[in-house]
Amino acid sequence: xxxxxxxxxxxxxxxxxxxxxxxxxRPRLECNESSVQPACxxxxxxxxxxxxxxxxxxxxxxxxxxxxxxxxxLLPCVSARIFACFxxxxxxxxxxxxxxxxxxxVHVEALSLRPESINQDSNTHSPNKSRKKIAFCGFDCSAxxxxxxxxxxxxxxxxxxxxxxxxxxxxxxxxxxxxLTVHDELQxxxxxxxxxENILQWQHESARSISDDYPIRRINSAWQRHLHEFKNIxxxxxxxxxxxxxxxxxxxxxxxKLAHFLGQAIRRELRSLLNPPPPRGCAKxxxxxxxxxxxxxxxxxxxxxxxxxxxxVGDKNIATLVSLALQSLNDxxxxxxxxxxxxxxxxxxIPEAFCASKASxxxxxxxxxxxxxxxxxxxxxxxxxxxxxxxxxxLSAVGACRFLVELFAIDRVxxxxxxxxxxxQLETYAAISWQYQLHESIGEDAHLALLSNMTALFxxxxxxxxxxxxxxxxxxQSLLDLTRRKRLATKSQGLLKIFPEIExxxxxxxxxxxxxxxxxxxxxx
Numbered sequence: 001x002x003x004x005x006x007x008x009x010x011x012x013x014x015x016x017x018x019x020x021x022x023x024x025x026r027p028r029l030e031c032n033e034s035s036v037q038p039a040c041x042x043x044x045x046x047x048x049x050x051x052x053x054x055x056x057x058x059x060x061x062x063x064x065x066x067x068x069x070x071x072x073x074l075l076p077c078v079s080a081r082i083f084a085c086f087x088x089x090x091x092x093x094x095x096x097x098x099x100x101x102x103x104x105x106v107h108v109e110a111l112s113l114r115p116e117s118i119n120q121d122s123n124t125h126s127p128n129k130s131r132k133k134i135a136f137c138g139f140d141c142s143a144x145x146x147x148x149x150x151x152x153x154x155x156x157x158x159x160x161x162x163x164x165x166x167x168x169x170x171x172x173x174x175x176x177x178x179x180l181t182v183h184d185e186l187q188x189x190x191x192x193x194x195x196x197e198n199i200l201q202w203q204h205e206s207a208r209s210i211s212d213d214y215p216i217r218r219i220n221s222a223w224q225r226h227l228h229e230f231k232n233i234x235x236x237x238x239x240x241x242x243x244x245x246x247x248x249x250x251x252x253x254x255x256x257k258l259a260h261f262l263g264q265a266i267r268r269e270l271r272s273l274l275n276p277p278p279p280r281g282c283a284k285x286x287x288x289x290x291x292x293x294x295x296x297x298x299x300x301x302x303x304x305x306x307x308x309x310x311x312x313v314g315d316k317n318i319a320t321l322v323s324l325a326l327q328s329l330n331d332x333x334x335x336x337x338x339x340x341x342x343x344x345x346x347x348x349x350i351p352e353a354f355c356a357s358k359a360s361x362x363x364x365x366x367x368x369x370x371x372x373x374x375x376x377x378x379x380x381x382x383x384x385x386x387x388x389x390x391x392x393x394x395l396s397a398v399g400a401c402r403f404l405v406e407l408f409a410i411d412r413v414x415x416x417x418x419x420x421x422x423x424x425q426l427e428t429y430a431a432i433s434w435q436y437q438l439h440e441s442i443g444e445d446a447h448l449a450l451l452s453n454m455t456a457l458f459x460x461x462x463x464x465x466x467x468x469x470x471x472x473x474x475x476x477q478s479l480l481d482l483t484r485r486k487r488l489a490t491k492s493q494g495l496l497k498i499f500p501e502i503e504x505x506x507x508x509x510x511x512x513x514x515x516x517x518x519x520x521x522x523x524x525x
Contacts, residue, residue, distance in 0.1 A: 037139050043502075060084050060209040067094065072110050076214065078222040079109045079139050081206035089202075091192045092185050097178060101171040105226075105254070108164045112138040114157070128299025141221040141257050147268040149278045150404070155268050157263055165258040169436055172233060172252065179237040193227040229253055251441050259438035262429045263299070263445035269426040270319035273417050296420045300525065307520030318407070323447070325400035325519060330447035332397040335439065340452055343463055350471060354478035357381045359383040364487045364499055378503045385508050388482070391475050399519040400427045404461045406522035423454040447454050468474035479509065 018450050063084040065073035072080050083102040092098050147155040174183055191196055203223060207214045229252055274301050277292035299316050308315045312320040322356075329338060335343040359380035376384065407413065417423065430452040433439040439449035450457060483489055487499075488506040494501055 009202075018134065047139070058209075059088060060205050063087055064209070068106050068110075073107060073111050075138075075408050076210050077106060077109050077113060077138065078206070078219055079226070080106045080207055081219070082202075082223055082226060085198075085202040085206065086192065087191065087340075088193060089198070093389055096185060097171070097174060097183070098182050098185050099190070101168065101175065104164070104168045104171050108161065108168060108254070109138040111161050111164055112144045134518045137461065140225060140253065144261075145369070146264050149271060155265065155421050158255075158265055158268075162258065162261050162265060162432075164260065165254060167495075168254050169258060173232060175276075176236055180192075183237050186237055189230050190227070190234050191206060191228065193223060199223065206435065225253065251438075254474045255436070255438060256441055258436075259433060259441045259445065262433045263448055264440055265429050266426055266433075266445075266451060267319065267323065269429070270322060272296065273420055273423075273426070274322065274413075276316055294420075296416045296503050298413045298416040301410055302407065303523040304520040304525060307512075308518045313520050321403065321519065325403050326447040326450050327395075327444075328400040328519075330397045330450065332393045334498040335446060335449060339434070339452075340458070343467060346464060346467065350394075350467075351390065354394070354471075354475045355387040355482045356431070356478070357387050358382045360482055363485045364495075364502065375499055381397070381501050381504065384482075384486070385503055388479070388505065388508050388512055391440050391479050392509070392516050394468075394475050395472065395513075395516035396518070398465075399516060400470050401461055401465045401468055403519040403522060404458075405465050408461075410522070410524045412524070423451075425450055427454060479513075483509070 001285070021446050028275055046050075059072060060081055064077075064080045067084060068080050068085060070075075079102075083099075083106060086099075087094060088101065092102075141161065144161060145154070147158055175186075199220070203216055203219045207216045207219045226255070229362065232252055240251060272294065273296045275295070277295040280288045299318055302316070302318065304316065307321075311317070333346060333349050337349060359376060360383065362376070362380070365374055430439075430449050434449040434452050440446045485506055486502065488502060488509060490496065490502065
């Protein structure tokens, strides 16, 4: 059996270059008070305040090092500075459950600031550059690069970051379980971050603990984000303590970021298991063969016929077709139905008849008998459009289900996937998304939760297809009948002038039919 190339071991936490910690020695500011002009008084007083603040910068740096370690203290980790202020101001104890959440958030930002995972110009400051740039940050993970198919091991960092964000999510859940215990402490944190006096004092100290010219606006951005997050957590705690468990609480930023990274990771796994390796970047790409060997050869045993030619079909982008097929099924039946065992819930989503509303059954008269009073009103037109969408979406779901069944019925596809470690990593990430109810927070990723159990998914698709094909012919016939009844194929300008809604219904039908024919038939090679 062919030996499977092993994944690169995950790299240890490295130290990103950052400014040296400022000395805690207080610099002296000498001035002759009698020579200070009134117009300069404000400037001098501002400098005096800054010098007074600078004398305490060392305590922030020392506290960061004591609480989070030497590696973090050398990083421009803004969250570590803010949470160090919590400790210096005696807001929360370092042994509390809330502090464990803070520590987990610092770990996430430290990972985001690792050199090999960071975006260009993220969390750096160059005062000599006047050209405006987008500032990426570590505290919100915007500095983190997504996996790059042409870079070996680029997905490993994201695996670590997902693990760290899952830890944050678990601490938040523990807070919810201990709402009565942490309620007052969390209130203190929100009050501290909301205080204008604290903002003026601690933001300046935090910035200077990173470097002399570190922009305070970046400290403020992280400060305001944490304020928003802790307010939302406090709102959840309040809902728990008041037994208002069904209140609609907003998604936290870290939860949204976790959902985003899970979607990226799942798509990356699909590409590596089903797609051809990406083409060589350039002639100097000397590691291409080694990198390409880590990809599955499943695509070599698949022949795609029909469907939307070009694009994913032409490139044998099987991962995209699988994602589109799941999305089509999810859009029609809904994730809750598809994740249930059995087929009873599925049957409730299939109508007894297609295109059978009163408006759809109303025939368009021939030109000589046509009257403007026969035109559809806005409500009737919406009803017909809805019928068309339902019928074409059903056909798309049938095509999607058939594509998945035919694809995964090929034994060589399954064996190639197993050689590359199987579906376990993909299933794990999909299960996390479903377990924490994150899959619907990003609309285009909602369907990926269906991948949480691939064996069950394959069995379910086979059972679904047997049901769906029974109504496929009826659905096609209902669209043909609607086309004749509404004269959607007419070229008569006189009729189109009297009934302009014909053109709208025709265009919608053509769009739906094109979408329903996206998925190719799959044959083994």
